[in-house]
Amino acid sequence: MKKTIIxxxxxxxxxxxxxxxxxxTTAAQExxxxxxxxxxxxxxxxxxxxxxxxxxxxxxxxxxxxHENTQRIQNMIEEAQQKGLPTExxxxxxxxxxxxxxxxxxxxRAVEQVQNRYENAYRHAQTLFDEPEQARSMGxxxxxxxAAGLANEDAARIMAQLQNRTRNMxxxxxxxxxxxxxxxxxxxxxxxxxxxxxxxxxxxxxxxxYQARDMQTLQQSxxxxxxxxxxxxxxxxxxxxxxxxxGAGGLS
Numbered sequence: 001m002k003k004t005i006i007x008x009x010x011x012x013x014x015x016x017x018x019x020x021x022x023x024x025t026t027a028a029q030e031x032x033x034x035x036x037x038x039x040x041x042x043x044x045x046x047x048x049x050x051x052x053x054x055x056x057x058x059x060x061x062x063x064x065x066x067h068e069n070t071q072r073i074q075n076m077i078e079e080a081q082q083k084g085l086p087t088e089x090x091x092x093x094x095x096x097x098x099x100x101x102x103x104x105x106x107x108x109r110a111v112e113q114v115q116n117r118y119e120n121a122y123r124h125a126q127t128l129f130d131e132p133e134q135a136r137s138m139g140x141x142x143x144x145x146x147a148a149g150l151a152n153e154d155a156a157r158i159m160a161q162l163q164n165r166t167r168n169m170x171x172x173x174x175x176x177x178x179x180x181x182x183x184x185x186x187x188x189x190x191x192x193x194x195x196x197x198x199x200x201x202x203x204x205x206x207x208x209x210y211q212a213r214d215m216q217t218l219q220q221s222x223x224x225x226x227x228x229x230x231x232x233x234x235x236x237x238x239x240x241x242x243x244x245x246x247g248a249g250g251l252s
Contacts, residue, residue, distance in 0.1 A: 056091040059098055069104045076115050084132075085118045086140070118143045120152055124159045128166065134175055141179060145186035154199030158185060161206035173212075180215035181206065188222060191231040200239040205248075214248035221251040 053061070056077075060070050073094065077087050090111050097107035121142035122135065129135040142155060162181060166174035181202055188198045205218060218238065225234045238251055 054091070056094045059095060063098055065104055069108050072108055073111050076111055080115050080118070083119065083122075085115070085122060086136075089118065089143070090114045117146050120155075121146060124155060127159065128162060128174065128178055129171075131171065134171065138175070138178055138182065141182040141186065145182055145189060148186045148189035149192075149195055150185055150189045150198055151195040154195045155185075157199045157203045158182070158206070161203050165206050165209070176212040177215070180212045180219075184215050184219045184222075187219060188231070188235055191222075191226050193231050193235040197232060197235045197239060201235055201242065204239055204242040208242055208245065210242075210248060217248035218251060221248070224252070 057070070057074065060073070073090075077090055080087050080090060093110045093114050094107060097110055102110075118139065122139035124142050125135045125137075125139035129138060146152070146155060158181065162178050166177060169177070185198050185202050188201065189195065201218075202215075205215065210218065222231075222234060222238065241251060
């Protein structure tokens with residue numbers, strides 16, 4: 001009888017602990033389930049966020065860029081947007097670098113170079129034109145010339161002469177002359193002519209009162225002669241001839 005009473009007492013004493021243990025297990029299971037749901041929601045939200053990301057960010061995530069490099073590039077692009085600079089060339093440089101399997105640090109440096117290029121180019125253009133659309137158009141021209149090989153110091157020489165020449169022109173005349181000048185400098189640089197020589201040709205041409213149509217003639221003459229000779233030598237000859245007072249028609 002005593003054994004039965006003791007057994008029943010043990011059962012009564014153990015019951016609360018069993019219930020507590022069962023409750024703890026249930027709570028842990030519920031917590032695990034909540035964590036799994038939260039992780040799932042986070043994964044879904046992350047996927048949604050990535051799909052809404054700009055293509056350049058998606059590309060960097062897909063190629064597992066380090067966080068600090070992704071952040072540096074994103075900051076540069078946001079800074080360019082705030083300054084009114086085009087960001088597409090910067091984004092294109094990211095895709096180009098990834099396609100060429102370039103190192104992350106090299107891609108960061110390339111994006112920074114593009115940003116600086118456009119910042120300098122737009123600064124040059126804004127000294128010529130107050131109207132935003134004209135300044136953007138000319139800024140893009142200067143950036144293209146710089147990408148082709150025209151150095152900042154030689155672009156500045158050309159810009160100084162353009163400022164002198166366009167001071168008394170109307171907007172249309174100034175834009176036409178500036179456009180033909182910078183376009184010609186870009187094309188000459190693309191042919192492999194050194195930056196100082198390009199600067200000499202176009203600074204001399206402006207100093208000797210070449211008009212927009214003269215710049216067109218100069219471009220055509222250079223293109224024709226560069227097909228059959230060394231572009232650097234042809235351009236150097238143009239610079240000397242212009243400096244001696246030779247008109248655009250005499251360069252052919």
